[in-house]
Amino acid sequence: MSIDPVCKKEVDEKNAPGGKVRYWGEVFHFCSEECRKAFRRQPHEYAPEIAEGRGPGYDKARTSETWRT
Numbered sequence: 273m274s275i276d277p278v279c280k281k282e283v284d285e286k287n288a289p290g291g292k293v294r295y296w297g298e299v300f301h302f303c304s305e306e307c308r309k310a311f312r313r314q315p316h317e318y319a320p321e322i323a324e325g326r327g328p329g330y331d332k333a334r335t336s337e338t339w340r341t
């Protein structure tokens with residue numbers, strides 16, 4: 273299980289209903305599309321320890337998303 277960084281619910285990473293987002297090399301799984309969208313808007317809010325010292329927030333070039341693969 274993995275923890276949805278937005279709502280802190282447990283999410284099955286093999287079947288995450290909200291898909292997943294790779295952010296600075298870390299993969300986050302989401303319980304819903306809403307949580308995924310919230311994370312995309314402000315990833316540094318939900319993963320401050322990861323974003324720290326690594327430039328401004330969400331960087332498309334360094335972030336990849338998998339949605340319902």
Ligand SMILES: [Zn+2]
Binds near residue numbers: 278302307
């Ligand atoms: Zn959630």
